[in-house]
Amino acid sequence: MSHYLVDERDVQFTLFEWLQAGELSKFPKVAEVGFDETTGKDMLKTSLKIAQEVLGECYQDMDRDAITFADGNVTCPDYVKKAFDTFCENGLLGMHASPEFGGYGMPNCLNIAAMEYFCGANNAFVMYAELTAGAAHMIEAFGSDEQKAKYVEKMYTGQWTGTMCLTEPGAGSDVGALKTKAILQDDGSYKIQGTKIFISSGDHNLTENIIHPVLARVEGDGPGVKGISLFLVPKFLVNDDGSIGEFNDVVTGNVEHKMGIKGNATATLNFGESNNCTGWLIGEQTKGIVYMFQMMNEARLFVGMQAAGIAGTAYMNAREYAKERVQFRHIKDMMKKGEVPSVPIIEHPDIRRMLMHMKSMSEGMRAMLIKTAHWGDLAQNVEDETEKMKYMDLVELMVPICKSYCTDKSYEVTELAIQTYGGYGYCQEYPAEQYARDCKIFSLYEGTNGIQALDLLGRKLPMKGGRLFMQFMQELSSFCGANSGNKAVGPLVADLQKAQMELAGFVMGLQATVKAGGLEALVPVLNASPLLEAMGHIIMNWMLLDMAVLAQSKLDELLASKGVNAEDTKELRAFIGDNEEAKFLYGKVKSAEWFTNNMLPHANAIFDSIKKKDVSAMKIIF
Numbered sequence: 001m002s003h004y005l006v007d008e009r010d011v012q013f014t015l016f017e018w019l020q021a022g023e024l025s026k027f028p029k030v031a032e033v034g035f036d037e038t039t040g041k042d043m044l045k046t047s048l049k050i051a052q053e054v055l056g057e058c059y060q061d062m063d064r065d066a067i068t069f070a071d072g073n074v075t076c077p078d079y080v081k082k083a084f085d086t087f088c089e090n091g092l093l094g095m096h097a098s099p100e101f102g103g104y105g106m107p108n109c110l111n112i113a114a115m116e117y118f119c120g121a122n123n124a125f126v127m128y129a130e131l132t133a134g135a136a137h138m139i140e141a142f143g144s145d146e147q148k149a150k151y152v153e154k155m156y157t158g159q160w161t162g163t164m165c166l167t168e169p170g171a172g173s174d175v176g177a178l179k180t181k182a183i184l185q186d187d188g189s190y191k192i193q194g195t196k197i198f199i200s201s202g203d204h205n206l207t208e209n210i211i212h213p214v215l216a217r218v219e220g221d222g223p224g225v226k227g228i229s230l231f232l233v234p235k236f237l238v239n240d241d242g243s244i245g246e247f248n249d250v251v252t253g254n255v256e257h258k259m260g261i262k263g264n265a266t267a268t269l270n271f272g273e274s275n276n277c278t279g280w281l282i283g284e285q286t287k288g289i290v291y292m293f294q295m296m297n298e299a300r301l302f303v304g305m306q307a308a309g310i311a312g313t314a315y316m317n318a319r320e321y322a323k324e325r326v327q328f329r330h331i332k333d334m335m336k337k338g339e340v341p342s343v344p345i346i347e348h349p350d351i352r353r354m355l356m357h358m359k360s361m362s363e364g365m366r367a368m369l370i371k372t373a374h375w376g377d378l379a380q381n382v383e384d385e386t387e388k389m390k391y392m393d394l395v396e397l398m399v400p401i402c403k404s405y406c407t408d409k410s411y412e413v414t415e416l417a418i419q420t421y422g423g424y425g426y427c428q429e430y431p432a433e434q435y436a437r438d439c440k441i442f443s444l445y446e447g448t449n450g451i452q453a454l455d456l457l458g459r460k461l462p463m464k465g466g467r468l469f470m471q472f473m474q475e476l477s478s479f480c481g482a483n484s485g486n487k488a489v490g491p492l493v494a495d496l497q498k499a500q501m502e503l504a505g506f507v508m509g510l511q512a513t514v515k516a517g518g519l520e521a522l523v524p525v526l527n528a529s530p531l532l533e534a535m536g537h538i539i540m541n542w543m544l545l546d547m548a549v550l551a552q553s554k555l556d557e558l559l560a561s562k563g564v565n566a567e568d569t570k571e572l573r574a575f576i577g578d579n580e581e582a583k584f585l586y587g588k589v590k591s592a593e594w595f596t597n598n599m600l601p602h603a604n605a606i607f608d609s610i611k612k613k614d615v616s617a618m619k620i621i622f
Contacts, residue, residue, distance in 0.1 A: 035107060163213070
């Protein structure tokens with residue numbers, strides 16, 4: 001049984017009405033692949049159908065049916081193989097991939113929107129596909145012509161899959177401490193020796209070959225990340241004619257037993273146990289971390305959408321449950337004597353508070369991620385170099401926030417979903433408990449959220465002389481200036497402007513704080529994660545308000561066309577209750593209103609806390 005639910009109308013609104021993604025078809029490269037609004041909507045419709053009818057159907061089964069590991073091989077249940085084949089046959093793995101290598105070449109904003117469906121329906125499953133697309137894109141970008149011809153199309157079409165091999169037992173997030181080595185051979189290939197752990201989709205029987213991009217150090221190269229190179233290491237060697245050759249000494253040591261995403265094989269891989277593992281250098285020697293960062297940045301945006309996908313369906317399931325679960329009197333009937341009928345729990349204020357939190361968060365995450373992908377699409381297509389640079393800067397700044405803020409808030413949403421169900425939320429009869437277990441990993445992999453916060457503070461804010469941050473502030477100021485007098489959201493925009501000024505003050509004071517020396521100089525680092533959260537609140541509020549401006553305009557037009565008196569509260573609520581489109585648009589405005597009044601103040605509280613310059617965490621002796 002598929003539990004997958006999603007607000008399809010909101011996805012369409014975000015992508016095609018708010019961002020007007022169909023306008024990307026004015027760019028030649030996009031037009032060449034046949035993308036327009038109609039094509040985009042058709043692909044989303046297909047994606048949703050596969051998500052609901054294929055991926056969603058095996059979501060709970062993949063959690064409960066153990067992956068089999070025996071004799072160094074991982075075996076997935078037959079229905080996973082069937083689902084993977086269906087997914088690939090519909091071209092969904094290569095939706096954003098280059099048509100030159102068998103993909104559809106669709107804009108990434110459409111791809112990310114579709115990924116919400118897949119991740120929300122069955123996150124453990126879609127990791128097999130998404131890691132493959134990321135690895136193939138990296139080979140396409142940095143590999144040799146021979147490597148591209150031999151591997152990329154077979155990966156984009158799902159004939160072979162791919163992974164990302166960074167982490168080692170003694171080198172987790174500290175990638176520069178890795179021990180895996182590469183030994184140059186006479187024919188120009190390398191012998192790879194080392195162990196990688198926590199490799200998602202590391203081994204399985206879904207495809208005939210698995211292609212591993214592996215970070216390793218060539219003997220004699222320097223220490224740290226600057227001495228790392230990237231190698232292409234297939235599980236099975238590939239013959240010159242493209243056929244599968246001999247086993248390449250990539251041995252699966254074990255699979256992890258995890259809190260969630262149990263349907264994905266997270267493996268320990270031993271390269272060269274018999275000193276017979278062959279790899280080929282990708283790109284230039286010692287540039288491995290640079291190449292891998294392309295895949296990691298793409299993966300971080302994907303992880304954000306994993307979070308948004310699960311948050312979205314957790315909210316929708318909790319909402320539907322709250323409509324059906326009858327318990328207690330309505331609050332207005334609490335003091336009445338005698339028999340009073342119970343009501344659905346969605347009528348109770350605390351339930352409505354939780355649902356509003358979940359609703360605004362899921363809508364805001366969706367908007368943040370799709371807009372970031374849309375900025376990336378514009379960066380790839382606009383001709384003006386200044387404009388291109390602007391969009392690239394915005395994406396650079398947004399990546400750590402998309403990854404960290406969305407993953408933290410997704411777990412928060414799933415916890416509230418469980419709370420909405422009450423005791424049933426803790427039981428496997430309903431999907432809420434699995435959503436919570438599955439989404440906790442998001443704040444850990446692809447760089448823990450603490451590392452993302454340090455990246456934002458130490459790299460992105462000062463990058464290019466602070467240009468990324470200034471570009472972001474200009475965009476935000478432009479929105480606030482244009483809408484401060486808006487009848488519907490003007491007062492809410494004023495609150496956003498206040499938070500923006502607090503953020504500006506913090507960033508402007510960074511240098512002075514660091515120069516102060518002593519423990520006070522550690523205040524920014526101590527508060528890197530709170531800073532990222534505050535920026536996330538501000539960005540989320542901006543996105544929600546921007547969509548609310550459009551939604552209110554569309555609602556006003558709809559009310560006028562139907563002759564509804566918007567000033568008559570009773571008449572307005574009666575119409576909205578009977579009209580699904582009006583209900584949706586009204587809900588968008590209320591999401592922005594709720595977030596501004598209930599979540600944005602947390603950003604200001606964070607800045608107030610930082611100003612106290614508390615360093616007790618550094619003084620305490622544990």
